[in-house]
Amino acid sequence: MKLYFLRHGIAVEAEDWKGAESERPLTDKGRKQLDREGKALAALELELEVIITSPFARAKETAQIIAAALNMSEHIEENDRLADSFSAMALGEILKSYSKVKSLMLVGHEPSMSQVIGEIIGGGKIDLKKGGLACVEIPEPPLRKGELKWLVPPKLLAR
Numbered sequence: 001m002k003l004y005f006l007r008h009g010i011a012v013e014a015e016d017w018k019g020a021e022s023e024r025p026l027t028d029k030g031r032k033q034l035d036r037e038g039k040a041l042a043a044l045e046l047e048l049e050v051i052i053t054s055p056f057a058r059a060k061e062t063a064q065i066i067a068a069a070l071n072m073s074e075h076i077e078e079n080d081r082l083a084d085s086f087s088a089m090a091l092g093e094i095l096k097s098y099s100k101v102k103s104l105m106l107v108g109h110e111p112s113m114s115q116v117i118g119e120i121i122g123g124g125k126i127d128l129k130k131g132g133l134a135c136v137e138i139p140e141p142p143l144r145k146g147e148l149k150w151l152v153p154p155k156l157l158a159r
Contacts (some may be wrong), residue, residue, distance in 0.1 A: 001095070003146070004046065004105040005113050005134040006066065009034040009154075011058040022056045022083075033131055034062055036158035038069025041133075046103060050075050052094060053107040054082035062131075063107040086112035088119045099140070120146045129154050 010030030017024045026034070048070060053063035055078045067073045081090035086108055098104055106113075114126040117134055122145050128134060131154030138146035 001098075001101065001138050001140055002046075002103040002149075003136045003138060004048065004103070005117055005128065005136065006062065006105055006107045007110060007113055007128045007130055007132050008054075008056075008059040008062040008107060009037075009065075009131045011130070025057050026061045030058075030130070031061070031065065033154060033158045034065040035069070037131060037133075037154065038066045040157050040159070041066060042069050046070075046105075048072060048075075048103050048105050049101045050077060050098065051105045051107060052077050052079050052082065052098075054078070054086075054109060055080055056083055056109065059107045059109065063105075066105070066107070082106060082108040084109075084112075086116060088116050091116055091120070117148065121148045124148075126151065131158065133157060 009026050053059045114128045117126045118124050134151045135149040136146040
């Protein structure tokens with residue numbers, strides 16, 4: 001199974017946001033960057049079957065922009081496990097529901113996304129930038145150790 005970890009795009013800074021943290025949105029710059037990334041991802045033909053997103057506004061908006069570019073708007077699902085407490089254990093629970101899927105994307109937040117990637121590849125420090133994408137291949141669920149296939153920074157992906 002291929003797992004694509006996508007960190008949400010550039011969002012309004014927490015100190016500038018007056019509402020609930022879960023409702024903090026993307027900036028215009030973040031949306032434009034994700035539009036470009038969506039075109040690049042479409043060209044890669046990732047063969048995604050589902051996009052699973054954190055319920056937080058900035059992650060949902062990221063998932064919607066990418067899904068639109070990939071003609072996958074009907075294949076977005078929210079999962080609370082991708083919010084604040086995302087972990088390798090939470091990933092394992094998510095994957096139990098997708099054992100027949102060969103390729104999926106997870107849209108979430110830092111620092112948990114990088115920590116989970118590091119843990120499932122057997123260690124190592126990963127730094128997933130806003131809008132960055134990592135591909136990890138695991139033999140098959142339930143979650144075992146995986147292999148980092150690639151990590152693409154947002155500036156390269158959005159070109």
